[in-house]
Amino acid sequence: xxxxxxxxxxxxxxxxxxxxxxxxxxxxxxxxxxxxxxxxxxxxxxxxxxxxxxxxxxxxxxxxxxxxxxxxxxxxxxxxxxxxxxxxxxxxxxxxxxxxxxxxxxxxxxxxxxxxxxxxxxxxxxxxxxxxxxxxxxxxxxxxxxxxxxxxxxxxxxxxxxxxxxxxxxxxxxxxxxxxxxxxxxxxxxxxxxxxxxxxxxxxxxxxxxxxxxxxxxxxxxxxxxxxxxxxxxxxxxxxxxxxxxxxxxxxxxxxxxxxxxxxxxxxxxxxxxxxxxxxxxxxxxxxxxxxxxxxxxxxxxxxxxxxxxxxxxxxxxxxxxxxxxxxxxxxxxxxxxxxxxxxxxxxxxxxxxxxxxxxxxxxxxxxxxxxxxxxxxxxxxxxxxxxxxxxxxxxxxxxxxxxxxxxxxxxxxxxxxxxxxxxxxxxxxxxxxxxxxxxxxxxxxxxxxxxxxxxxxxxxxxxxxxxxxxxxxxxxxxxxxxxxxxxxxxxxxxxxxxxxxxxxxxxxxxxxxxxxxxxxxxxxxxxxxxxxxxxxxxxxxxxxxxxxxxxxxxxxxxxxxxxxxxxxxxxxxxxxxxxxxxxxxxxxxxxxxxxxxxxxxxxxxxxxxxxxxxxxxxxxxxxxxxxxxxxxxxxxxxxxxxxxxxxxxxxxxxxxxxxxxxxxxxxxxxxxxxxxxxxxxxxxxxxxxxxxxxxxxxxxxxxxxxxxxxxxxxxxxxxxxxxxxxxxxxxxxxxxxxxxxxxxxxxxxxxxxxxxxxxx
Amino acid sequence: xxxxxxxxxxxxxxxxxxxxxxxxxxxxxxxxxxxxxxxxxxxxxxxxxxxxxxxxxxxxxxxxxxxxxxxxxxxxxxxxxxxxxxxxxxxxxxxxxxxxxxxxxxxxxxxxxxxxxxxxxxxxxxxxxxxxxxxxxxxxxxxxxxxxxxxxxxxxxxxxxxxxxxxxxxxxxxxxxxxxxxxxxxxxxxxxxxxxxxxxxxxx
Numbered sequence: 001x002x003x004x005x006x007x008x009x010x011x012x013x014x015x016x017x018x019x020x021x022x023x024x025x026x027x028x029x030x031x032x033x034x035x036x037x038x039x040x041x042x043x044x045x046x047x048x049x050x051x052x053x054x055x056x057x058x059x060x061x062x063x064x065x066x067x068x069x070x071x072x073x074x075x076x077x078x079x080x081x082x083x084x085x086x087x088x089x090x091x092x093x094x095x096x097x098x099x100x101x102x103x104x105x106x107x108x109x110x111x112x113x114x115x116x117x118x119x120x121x122x123x124x125x126x127x128x129x130x131x132x133x134x135x136x137x138x139x140x141x142x143x144x145x146x147x148x149x150x151x152x153x154x155x156x157x158x159x160x161x162x163x164x165x166x167x168x169x170x171x172x173x174x175x176x177x178x179x180x181x182x183x184x185x186x187x188x189x190x191x192x193x194x195x196x197x198x199x200x201x202x203x204x205x206x207x208x209x210x211x212x213x214x215x216x217x218x219x220x221x222x223x224x225x226x227x228x229x230x231x232x233x234x235x236x237x238x239x240x241x242x243x244x245x246x247x248x249x250x251x252x253x254x255x256x257x258x259x260x261x262x263x264x265x266x267x268x269x270x271x272x273x274x275x276x277x278x279x280x281x282x283x284x285x286x287x288x289x290x291x292x293x294x295x296x297x298x299x300x301x302x303x304x305x306x307x308x309x310x311x312x313x314x315x316x317x318x319x320x321x322x323x324x325x326x327x328x329x330x331x332x333x334x335x336x337x338x339x340x341x342x343x344x345x346x347x348x349x350x351x352x353x354x355x356x357x358x359x360x361x362x363x364x365x366x367x368x369x370x371x372x373x374x375x376x377x378x379x380x381x382x383x384x385x386x387x388x389x390x391x392x393x394x395x396x397x398x399x400x401x402x403x404x405x406x407x408x409x410x411x412x413x414x415x416x417x418x419x420x421x422x423x424x425x426x427x428x429x430x431x432x433x434x435x436x437x438x439x440x441x442x443x444x445x446x447x448x449x450x451x452x453x454x455x456x457x458x459x460x461x462x463x464x465x466x467x468x469x470x471x472x473x474x475x476x477x478x479x480x481x482x483x484x485x486x487x488x489x490x491x492x493x494x495x496x497x498x499x500x501x502x503x504x505x506x507x508x509x510x511x512x513x514x515x516x517x518x519x520x521x522x523x524x525x526x527x528x529x530x531x532x533x534x535x536x537x538x539x540x541x542x543x544x545x546x547x548x549x550x551x552x553x554x555x556x557x558x559x560x561x562x563x564x565x566x567x568x569x570x571x572x573x574x575x576x577x578x579x580x581x582x583x584x585x586x587x588x589x590x591x592x593x594x595x596x597x598x599x600x601x602x603x604x605x606x607x608x609x610x611x612x613x614x615x616x617x618x619x620x621x622x623x624x625x626x627x628x629x630x631x632x633x634x635x636x637x638x639x640x641x642x643x644x645x646x647x648x649x650x651x652x653x654x655x656x657x658x659x660x661x662x663x664x665x666x667x668x669x670x671x672x673x674x675x676x677x678x679x680x681x682x683x684x685x686x687x688x689x690x691x692x693x694x695x696x697x698x699x700x701x702x703x704x705x706x707x708x709x710x711x712x713x714x715x716x717x718x719x720x721x722x723x724x725x726x727x728x729x730x731x732x733x734x735x736x737x738x739x740x741x742x743x744x745x746x747x748x749x750x751x752x753x754x755x756x757x758x759x760x761x
Numbered sequence: 762x763x764x765x766x767x768x769x770x771x772x773x774x775x776x777x778x779x780x781x782x783x784x785x786x787x788x789x790x791x792x793x794x795x796x797x798x799x800x801x802x803x804x805x806x807x808x809x810x811x812x813x814x815x816x817x818x819x820x821x822x823x824x825x826x827x828x829x830x831x832x833x834x835x836x837x838x839x840x841x842x843x844x845x846x847x848x849x850x851x852x853x854x855x856x857x858x859x860x861x862x863x864x865x866x867x868x869x870x871x872x873x874x875x876x877x878x879x880x881x882x883x884x885x886x887x888x889x890x891x892x893x894x895x896x897x898x899x900x901x902x903x904x905x906x907x908x909x910x911x912x913x914x915x916x917x918x919x920x921x922x923x924x925x926x927x928x929x930x931x932x933x934x935x936x937x938x939x940x941x942x943x944x945x946x947x948x949x950x951x952x953x954x955x956x957x958x959x960x961x962x963x964x965x
Contacts, residue, residue, distance in 0.1 A: 296775055337776050339822075359792040364778045366822050367796070385796050385819045392773050392824070 006036040007121045009051055009063030009114060012044035012069035013280030015092050020101035021110045026068065026091075029111035031615065033118040036062060044069050045078045046503075057084050066117040068110075071643045072660070085126040085604065089117030093646035094658055098740070105626070105654035112617040112657055119616040124604035126447065129535025130582045135225040136601050137138055138163060139525050142217060142464060143248035143407075145173020145542070146196055146511060149203045149501030150518035151246045156208035158526055163210045163240060164203065165231060170213060171200045173250055175511070177281045180328060182320045184512035188350040189357035191324045204402035216410060220245070221468040223569075223581040224498025225532035229465075232715045243532075244498045244525030247475065247483070248518060249407040249464055251504035254304050254311055256402050263398060264301050269294075270373060270398045272303075273321055280325070284332060287396055294336065294396035297329055298379050299343040300370045303400035313480050315508040316404035320351045322401050326363045339364045339392070342382050351510075367391075372400050406482045408475065413462025421563075422472030426676040468497065471568035475499060479692065482507055486697070490539055492521040495657035495699055497538055497567050497584045500529045540636060540697045541587045551599035561591035561600060566699040588698035589666025593708070598668060607668045607752050610659055610729050614671070617657050619679040622755045627655045627681040629747060635660040636697040637733040638686035641757070644736035652740035653747035655685075663687070664728070665701025669708055672726055673715050679759035682750040684710065684743075685728040695732060702730065774826040779823050785860035787853035800844035800854045810834035814844055815853045817861070827832045830870035835862025836878040880907040890951060893941025897933055 009030040013023045023040050026062045030038040039056075041049045044067065056062045064085045069075070072088030079086055081751050091110050139155045144166025154316040155162040161587035164171075173196075175181065180191035203209055213501060218232035227242050256264040263270035268288035271279070278286045287294050299322040304310035319342065326338035340363060343543045347355040359365065368381040368390065379392040409415075463473035468758035476484045476495045483501040485491050492500040503514040528538055537544035550561075557576040569584035570591060578591075592600045598607045610632070620626040633639040639660045645652065657680075661667055672683050688695040690703035706728055731739055767830035774780075781788045794815075801813030812820070812832045820829045822828060835858045844854035865871040873879045888895050901920075906913030915922075927933040941947060 023881060337779050339775070339778075356793070360789075362779060362782055362792060364792065364822050367819075383819065383823055386816065386825075388823075390823045390825070391773065392775065393773065 004705045005064050005122060006060075006062045006262035007034075007064045007066060007118055008053070008056055009035045009038040009066045009068060009118060010044055011038065011040040011051075012042075012049070012067070012091070012113070013040055014043040014045075015070065015102070015685045017069070017091050017096050017110075018042065020096035020099075021091070021107050021701065023105060025107060026110050026114050029069075030066070030114045030118055033115045034122075035066065045075050050078055053079075054081065057081055064121045066114070066121045068114045068117060071646075073640060073643055074612070083126065085122040085124060086119065086471070087117045087124065089113045090658070093643040096344060097646035098642075098647060098651055099654045100651070103654065108618070108620075108626075109654050109657070115616040116613040116657070116659065117178055117619070118201065119613045120609060123606070123609040125610055127544070129545040130534030130547050132532060134227065134241075134619075135529070135533040136227075136241045137161065137529055138240070138242045139244050139246060139522065139529075140165065140217075140227070140240065140244045141240040141248060143173065143250055143503075143505075144171040144211070145248065145250045145503075145516045146175060146199065146354060147250060147382075147514045148173070148202060148246070148248035149196075149199050150515045151208045151248055151502065151522050152203055153199070153727050154519045154522040155246075156206045157368065158522070159208075160526060160529070161208050161210070163212065163231075163242065165215045165217060166211070166213045167216050167366055168213065169408065170552075171211065172196050173205065175277075176200075178277045179280050180324065180508055182317070182324050182351065182512075184510075184515075185352055187348075188353040201472075215492070216290045216413060216462070217465050219271075219468060220465040223532075224528045224538070224583040228496065243529035244500065245465065246518075246521050246525055247464060247494075247499060247505060248521075249410070249505045251404040251406055251508070252411070254402040254405050256303070256400060258310060259304050259400060259402070260301060261372055262370065263375070263377070264400060266373075267376055267377055267398075269396065270400065271683055272400050272402045273299075273318060274402070276325055276399050280328060285329065285397075287726070292396075294329070295333075295340070296337050296395045297326070297397045297399065298392060298395050299326060299338065299340040299399045299401060300373065300379065301340065301345070301401045303370075303402050305401075306343065307405035307433075311403045311405070311480070313403070313508070316346060316348065317510040318401035318403060319346050320354055320510060322399065323351075323363065325360045325399065327358055327361060330361055330363065337364070338362075339366055340528045341366045341368055341370055341379065343367070343369050343391075369757065380426060404504050406477075406480075406505045408464070408477050408483050408505055409461035410464055410479050411461035415460055416463055416466065416473055418472055423544060465499065467568070469496070469568040470562050470571040471565075474503070484699070485697070488695075489697070492517075492524045492582075493539060495567055497569065498525075498532070500524045500528075528583075529535055535582070537585070537587045538583075539586070544587045546587060546602040546604050547582050547585055548580060548587075548589070548600050548602060550578055550580070551601075554597050554599040556597055558596060560594040560596065561666065564590055564594040564665070564700075564704060566590055566701070586698060588663040589661070589703055590663060590698060590704060593664075593666040593668045593704070594669070598670060605662060605666070607670055608743065610661065610667075610671050611674045613659055614657070614675045615678050619759055622759045625755075627750050627755055628679065629653070629656045629682040629684060629743075629750060630675045630680045631656050631657050631658045631684045631686055631743070632664070634664050634687040634702070635662060637688050637695065638729075638731040638739075641731050641733055641736045641739050642686075644733075645739050648736060650737060650740040652743040654745050655681075655750075656743055663696065663698045663701035664705035665696075665698055667705055667708075669712055669715065672712055673719070676716070676719060676721060676725065676756065677758055681756040681757055682725045682727070682746060684746060685726075686731045686739075687728065689730045689732065695730075702728075719758075721756070724749060725756070767783065770852075773826045777824045777826045777829075778822045781857075781861070785857055785864070787856035790850070790852045791821065791857055793819055793850040794810045794852050795850055797849060799847050799849065800852075803843040803847045805841060805843065806837045806839060809837045814858060817858070819853075821861075827870070829861065830865040830868065832865075835859065835865065836871075836876050838862075874908070877908075880904055883907065890948070892938050893944045893947045894939055896938040897927075898935075899938055 008391045011023050027038040056606045066087045067079050068089040070092040071090045077116050081667055095110045107247040138161040141151045141164045144164055153163045178194050181194050183192050215231050215233040219230040222228040225243050230237050256272045263572040306314050367385050368383040372380050383390050468472045478484045500521040502517040522581040555612050561578050562570045562572050569581050570578045573579045614630050619628050664685050675683050685705055687702035696702040709728045712726050716723050785953045798815045801807050807813050809843045812834050838858050884900045888900045905916040
């Protein structure tokens with residue numbers, strides 16, 4: 001193919017490019033790089049400019065286009081030519097907008113960017129999709145509670161068949177019998193009727209929804225678009241093929257038997273919030289001890305929540321729930337005195353209205369931490385606003401607001417033996433015992449103590465989906481047992497492509513949020529169904545057709561690709577060779593960076609391509625005083641941050657050469673050592689934040705890059721180079737104002753330690 | 762004239778907060794207090810109070826009835842209305858403080874003789890109802906001696922210079938007190954006001 005390639009380079013001189021650099025000199029650089037031809041235009045993105053390129057493609061003058069203009073992140077609709085590989089060289093944001101016009105170094109940078117573009121075009125091909133076999137449109141929804149039913153209904157509304165699987169004998173879930181729920185409609189001031197009974201009827205009457213009660217998922221195999229799911233009901237099982245899976249297994253209350261210090265089990269009149277709901281459902285609330293109606297009721301908030309010894313997190317709904325139940329007690333009997341003892345009353349969003357409504361209706365709110373509740377129902381708490389211990393005596397009933405525990409496993413099922421290698425994937429690189437740092441405190445201001453969490457192993461019980469993946473049967477969870485998701489940007493995504501979690505199994509939430517969550521997850525599922533059948537990648541490289549190809553002839557069966565894939569996309573065959581489940585793959589290239597023999601590559605992306613691109617830059621000799629620093633910038637956050645830095649006209653050193661990478665996980669150690677041996681004076685890996693609160697769009701790419709960089713120091717030692725020459729940096733998308741300074745500091749340090757002695761070899 | 766709160770002798774009273782809400786003027790808004798402390802911070806007299814308004818409200822919620830009603834804060838209030846104007850939750854702080862002060866006197870947490878505001882108010886009321894006007898000389902004298910003979914002499918002598926200065930500049934006269942015309946009508950008005958208030962409290 002390569003010899004047939006006719007690379008056409010098109011340079012734009014608009015947007016200030018022509019004023020800042022000598023475009024004809026850059027044209028020469030491109031032609032010397034063995035491009036077939038190089039043309040320039042004053043506004044490539046204009047109709048005339050686009051037609052120029054289209055004409056050349058149509059006449060067969062070029063079949064591979066390099067566009068030296070704005071960043072590849074913009075004008076993507078203009079510079080898209082069906083059937084032609086397009087490479088974008090960034091001359092605007094990262095050259096002329098961030099470096100002084102007319103400068104020699106700016107010109108060199110522009111030339112090198114075009115050279116890299118030509119190299120990329122030579123080595124890259126237009127990807128062809130991999131989409132073989134049958135695909136299913138059906139969604140499997142696991143969990144028949146409010147969230148699961150809402151999800152099923154949303155799926156049916158959008159025209160998809162839904163299979164709703166519920167392990168108990170009826171739909172409705174946790175709140176089926178609750179009589180009233182927290183308000184979800186304006187004006188958010190009164191408890192509302194429970195929508196679940198009505199929802200059950202709607203779901204039952206929907207022809208597109210197949211309801212399977214008393215059923216669990218015994219096995220899940222396959223990949224998005226065609227998951228093969230074995231559903232077990234009693235002793236029998238059936239096999240279904242589904243396109244995507246929604247997990248809505250919900251929550252269970254925290255075990256109040258562990259709350260003896262709060263009087264649970266000591267007095268029958270100490271009940272949990274969930275027990276109180278059952279008491280409401282059974283009729284007027286009566287004391288369990290003597291059957292009389294309670295007159296003095298205290299609600300103890302954060303009972304076992306936000307407590308390192310119990311649940312370290314806030315369940316976010318218990319405050320509103322206590323308000324609701326206090327209001328209901330007062331509604332039933334205006335003489336009932338309800339006191340809510342809170343540490344921090346958390347009524348997010350519209351629940352604040354609910355809180356005010358309760359204040360107006362005479363519910364008394366006291367801020368304090370409850371120390372003990374004794375058998376006589378005397379609540380002793382420390383009032384933070386008075387600085388005093390208050391004994392609250394004479395209560396009839398104490399309600400403990402216990403938190404939510406996610407059903408990330410089926411606790412009614414038997415646990416599955418995991419081999420030690422698989423166990424690690426439940427948490428993976430995210431350390432559940434890692435302390436949570438408190439961010440955002442200035443120097444000199446004492447931050448609250450770092451919260452140390454208890455080790456939370458894989459919860460007991462059967463895996464919900466029992467995935468037949470090389471990386472184990474569980475959906476990976478975060479530290480507190482909630483299923484992992486990129487909760488800021490991509491909340492529904494789990495680390496298992498095509499499987500989406502929603503509702504309280506993902507994070508604690510109330511019904512209003514959970515309903516929206518269900519709809520969101522279903523939409524993600526539908527996206528998955530429709531993309532994978534065309535071989536298109538799912539988030540975040542949506543629509544990408546390329547996929548990793550394994551050169552099995554060189555494979556050493558080291559298994560690093562199957563181990564390090566963040567999404568469990570690669571399984572091992574019986575003979576030990578890796579096999580790709582294409583639609584599970586999100587095209588991050590982590591396998592490519594992991595492979596020690598570099599036999600994994602994409603049609604348009606490979607380790608060799610990055611090496612060749614870096615090598616195609618001209619490295620000035622060591623007497624010129626001009627350093628060269630290779631920046632491998634993650635295309636998700638770091639590269640846009642660099643673009644934005646240019647848009648805001650922040651400047652940074654012109655000694656850098658920036659290559660976008662799909663994820664830092666796709667960077668091989670070889671990229672670093674090759675760059676240094678070619679004469680680069682420093683290498684920077686710019687990626688997202690790793691660790692417990694990771695920002696990596698591919699979950700653990702930046703963490704892996706860090707780990708690999710830990711090993712690079714040995715390589716550097718063997719090359720007699722200083723370890724400071726290689727650095728990995730965490731750049732968030734909001735760091736555009738900062739990133740220039742970081743680069744300048746690094747460049748200054750490189751100049752200080754001296755240029756690379758390998759230049760010219 | 763206020764209703765007497767239940768369990769007047771109890772140190773902690775769980776239902777005190779509810780009782781205040783139902784019986785004290787403005788008490789229904791006290792629940793809206795979010796403990797920001799703007800009232801205490803705005804109060805020009807807060808350094809004279811043993812408990813600021815914010816703390817009093819929280820103590821009411823905690824049921825610390827005795828500690829609240831033994832406070833001197835209510836009688837330091839000069840009704841400047843800073844707290845009422847500035848409260849972000851529209852709690853009528855001043856009204857609640859006055860209501861609680863009255864309750865403390867009624868329930869015997871504060872002997873009236875200890876409360877200077879109460880004694881001054883008595884003197885003022887006496888002058889208004891008797892003459893239809895305030896007479897600085899007589900109101901002051903009555904207030905001075907309400908705390909006992911020795912106290913009256915002490916206070917009188919302490920302010921002798923001011924008094925002489927006022928007489929000299931004709932700011933205080935020495936003859937018979939000025940009186941309003943038609944004092945009988947005033948008495949009828951006041952009687953009617955008492956009747957209306959009694960009727961209102963009966964309804965409440």
